[in-house]
Amino acid sequence: MSDLHTAEHAAPRTSALRRGVAWLATFLGFPLGGLVAELAGPVDGPVPALLGGLVTGAVLGAVQALGLRVGRAPVPVLAWVVATGAGLAVGLLLGAGAVGYGVGLPALAIQVAVCGAVVGLAQAAILWRRLGALAAAWPPVLAVAWALGWTVTTLVGVDVERGYTVFGSSGALLVAVLTLVLPLVLGRRAEMS
Template sequence: MSSTPTRTALRWLASFTGFPLGGLAAMVLVGPVDSVATAAAGGLVTGAVLGTVQGWAMRADRRTAAAWSATTALGLAVGLALGSSLVGFDTTMAALAVQGIVSGAFVGAAQAGLLHRRLGRLAIAWPAYLAGAWALGWTITTAIGVEVDEQFTVFGSAGAVTVAALTTVLPTLLVRRDAS
């Protein structure tokens, strides 16, 4: 069965589950993001889960899926450690938006390294796009009243659905590029 852009986008939308599942795993294994060490470790756990789910959603082969998961994990580990420390581990909407910008940019930069082979110079835009999407994810999560003061590694399901919807552009673009 060949992948159409619509089928690909729908599969990618299901990858939103990687955010809450990764966040839950990090909270259980590492605890709240209240230090650089817990931010890095929690980002690594969350990123590994998220990257694995996204690899599945992209129908990546094992090697590509493993690389996607590892780069997402490393990007989030560095981005979350830097972003959360930059805002003093604060959980206000503004602080979490900044944390989202930094985390999204680092995840996007890590992933762009893998995307460059398939997208060329277009991959350069991915970190900035993901930074904006992740800031929005945190803003939505905070605005709807999620208890963000528990210092999660990543935004909640409402933010995750939004980010997944905004980022369907990536797998759709990849399918179109592969078809041409």
């Protein structure tokens, strides 16, 4: 009986660990999306902001959706990719425009806080079905996490004056850690149902 009891408790912990590791790997979606978005050029006007945000967001959304498929925490892949791409396109257009396409730390922190909030809002619409009112916490979580991501990227010396669509790997890793709660909560909800 104790072996059965131990096995029952080990499975959720193992599943949570797998979900966490898979989510942490999604940090790669930020630099990968940013690299592909370089085709649109630097974020120095509305068109590059829209195009760069759309491409970066779609790549990031695809990587995140794949990461959330591990350990019973899946989201609808196409909906997540579209929401993340559209959210980052609109967020980057609004955020970069609000700071005059500036690349100093305060401007980037504001820009990406707007991006995170808009992406968070778009993703929360998908999360609502699984999380209910708890999904409303996602936009402010992303706004703060993404602002901290740009701050770290800037402070480690990345050449932010080049007008990237998203922060670098150092900031992306921090964001993945700060947002680790999402796959854990989604998986826990799936285990409880």
